[in-house]
Amino acid sequence: MKNQVRTISFLNIGSLDAYIRMANSFSILSPEKEKLLAEKLFFYRDIESAKLLILSNLRFVIHVAKNYSGYGLPQADLIQEGNIGLMKAIRRFNPNINVRLVSFAVHWIKSEIHEYVLKNWRIVKVATTKAQRKLFFNLRKSKKRLGWFNLHEIDIVARELGVSRQEVKEMEARMSAQDITLDVTPSDSQSDYPMSNMRSSLHLEDKKSNFATKVEQDNWALHAVNKLSNALLVLDERSQQIIKRRWLNKNSSKITLQTIAQDYGISAERVRQLEKNAMKKLKIAIEA
Template structure:
C-alpha cells in the first residue's frame, strides 16, 4: 500500500495544470457498479492488488470533490482541500472490508471528512482553534449555524446551544476564538529602545515545547487502527440485520442517532425486539473484541 501512496501525484494537481482541468479529469472516470466495486475491493483486500486500488481511487475522485466543496467557506484553497480529501479516500480504501455490505463511499466519507477537518484546523489560524474532539465538533457545527457575519445575539446562542447539546458558555468561547485574529509576537524597530523587554521576549523564540511527543501520537494512531480492525472483523460474526442495527445506532457518525422505534418500523418488529437484538449483538461484539 505504500507503493500506492507514493503514486499520489497521479491524482494530484501539479501534473494537470489547473483545478478546473483536474475536476474535468476526475469526472471523466466512470462510477463503478456495486458488483465491480466489490470485485476490485476483494482483490485489494485479499491479494493487495495495486491496480484494483487505483481503479477504486479514480472512480471516487468526484465524490471527494463533492465533499470538499462543502468546506469552501473557510478561506482555504479548494485544491488543497480536495488533495487532503484524496488522502482520506486512500486511507479508507486501505481499510475497506468488502465482506461488509456497504458501498465504499459510505465507508470512506468519514475518512475524507476527517482529513479535511484536520487540514482546516491546522491552517485556519496560526494558533489552533480547537484541540479536543468536542471543540472540533463545535467549531464545524458553529460555522454551519452562523447565518450572518456579526456576533450571535442571546436568542441565537441559546438556539445553537440546544441544537448542539453544549452549554451557552462553550458557544460564546468558541465564537470568540473564531472571531479573533492572529497577532504578531515580535516587536517593531521603533520599539528598539525597550531593550529590557526585548531581551525577555527574545527568549520566547527559543522555548522548548515539552508537550510535544510524537511517540504518543504514533501509539494513539496505531491503537485507533487496531481498534478499527478489531471492530470491523467483529461485525462479520453478526447476522445482516444485527449489523445494520449496530451501524445505524452507533456507527453512523454523520447522521443523528436513530431510535429503536424507527428501526422497528423499518423491520416490522417491536421496539423491544430491536432492543434485544441490539443487546445480544453488543455482547457478541464485546466477546469478539476482547478475545
C-alpha cells in the same frame, strides 16, 4: 499505493478545473464491480484494483472538499488531503461488511480535511479537543450572519449542537478574534479571513500552546469513533437501535432487554439473540 495516488493528483494537468474535469471523467462503479475490485485488493493486494477504486471516487472527494471552501484555504490542498483520507479508507476497506465504499470512506476523507483545516486556518489554533473540533466546524454552519450572536442565537446553537452556552461563546470568541500585529490597517481589521491580509511577520505568540501534542492524543479517540460508526453501518436498523440503546446511551443507565422487547413486541430472549449477533458483526467490522 499512496505514492501512486499522489502522482495522479499532481500530474501536470494545468489547473484545478482541469483536474476536476479529469476526476469526473472516470465512471462511477456499480456495486458489483466495486465489490469485485475491493475483493481483489483485500485478498490479493491487487494494485490495479486499488487504482480503479481511487479514480472512480475522486469526484466524491472533490464534492466533500467543496464543503470546506469557506475557510480561505486552497481548494486543491483540501482535495489532496481528502485524497489521502480516501487512500486510507480503501486500504482498510473490507468488502465483506456489505457497505458501499463511499459510505465507509467519508469519515476518513473528512478526518484528513479536518486536520488540515485545524492546522492551517489560523495562526492561533482554535480547537484542541474532540468536543471543540465538533463545535468549531458546526458553529460556522450555524452562523446566520457575520458578527456576534445574540443571546437567543446562542441558545439555539447550544441546543442544536448539544453543548453549553458558555462553550458556544468561547468558541465564537476564538473564531472571531484577530491575530494582533504591530501595523494593523483598516483593511486588515475588516478582513473576513485574518490569514489572507496579514502584512506583518511579528505576531503575539502563545508560549503555553501545545496543540500538536493534543492533536496526537485526540487522534486515537477520533479513529476509534470512526471505526465504530463505520461498523454500525453493517447492521440493520433494529440491530443498530438495540446496540445504541443498550451500550451507547449516554443519558441514562443501560436499558434492559425487557424494555426493548416491549418496544418491539418480541421476547427478551429474541432481543438478546439480536444483540449477540450484532456484537459479532461489529467485532468483525472493527477488526477489519
